[in-house]
Amino acid sequence: MNASRWFLREPSAEAAARLFCLPYSGCGASMYRKWPRFVGDTEIVPVQLPGRENRFREPSYTTYEELADDLVEVLRPYLDRPFGLFGHCGSALPGYETAVRLKERGYPAPARLFVSSQVAPHKGPHGRFLRMTDEELAEEVRTLIVELGGTPRPDLVELSLEILRADVETNKRYHPAEPVRLDCPVTALGWDEDVEVDHRLMDTWAECGDTTFRVLHGPHYRFMEAPDDLLDAFVADMAG
Template identity: 70%
Template sequence: MVPTPRWLLREPSESAAVRLFCIPYSGCGASMYRQWPRFLGDVEVCAVQLPGRENRLREQPYRTYEAMADDLAEALLPYLDRPFAFFGHCGSALPGYETTVRLAERGYPLPARLFVSSQVAPHQGPAGRFLEMSDDELKVEVHELIEQLGGKALPDLVELSVRILRADVEANKRYRPPEPTLLPVPISALGWRHDVEVDHRRMSGWSDCGPATFHLLDGPHYRFMEAPPELMRLLSDELAAAAVA
């Protein structure tokens, strides 16, 4: 297998029964999943690295989710030789969906499951308070997020992160599919009880995109980064069948 160091933080293990490709939240890099375990039983957590952040800092962020999905589908293809799934939270749930659309269009392997957390269905967006924020307002959000991730919010780091976040926000604004593509892939739509960014009651539209099940987890918008046990258990349980397929 040819390594793809740009797109993944590490080469996936040949011993994994299932691969869970995790796309980073808007404005962040793959290291945001550093609190997640590498393995959930037989499921390997594979953090995806997008252009413009961390070790891909010199590259330009994508202007559209469609362009991102075009490239991501091809980059991950060598690693789709066994059951796999996508996980995305908020803005990154949409590239996970769009990449699944690309895989279906190209006749490539399809995920065993698509996990979409804290995001409305693609044809019912865009949604979220970041969409109308100024750069100064985004700086406040980035400052808080960096500290929540355990970093130090240095001015240069905040400025750089705002540039990436602004690009991601604009890509979200541009993503307006007129109608959903119905996928032959089970979708797990995950809402968060105390989420003030995306109300879980607005996520029902995912049933228009494929066979969907809905789950409500405790916590606010950013709790997923902490690898809460109930989320890890849900991911593991819902991929258990794929691991023995």
């Protein structure tokens, strides 16, 4: 498996630790372009998934389980130092599933799994996106493109809608009956102005492992700006 396709840049050999970041639903790894390369001595490593951006011609995964099966093998050579996993909303779930697969295969465990704006896996699927029509999702795509600093051209909206619809359908399929309790600690990040996932719905992540709960300021999309309180949480909890 060609690991280079999975990263916008090769992870640095100089990093003391790595945080692998999965893209938000409907997006590719470039959504992390506003984030710094390093947070403290931890390198931010955006993960590029099939079916988007430079991997658009590749088929998207249809289940998080299939994605995790392949992702752990891609990441394995880079797990030679402390590392974490981060996902927001829909991408928090394949982040969790990847941590599960690492445990099942006896691979190194993350120093921390960061899940943002998402209910625990056995309490989903959750969110209004799951009930939206293509027209409603297209409006969300326009908002997302603007949040990312782009212009919502019709061709870009159409392309992003296709990716988002595939991600939504994958989310719908994911509903483990019982959570696997992880060996690694979890940080559950809620947002006090988030109308998509009320941070109070995230308490059942405690059933997935030793969990630290943090409520950060802002709405659903604020994480894209790499706000200081989010970066501070990474530094504190990766070291913790």
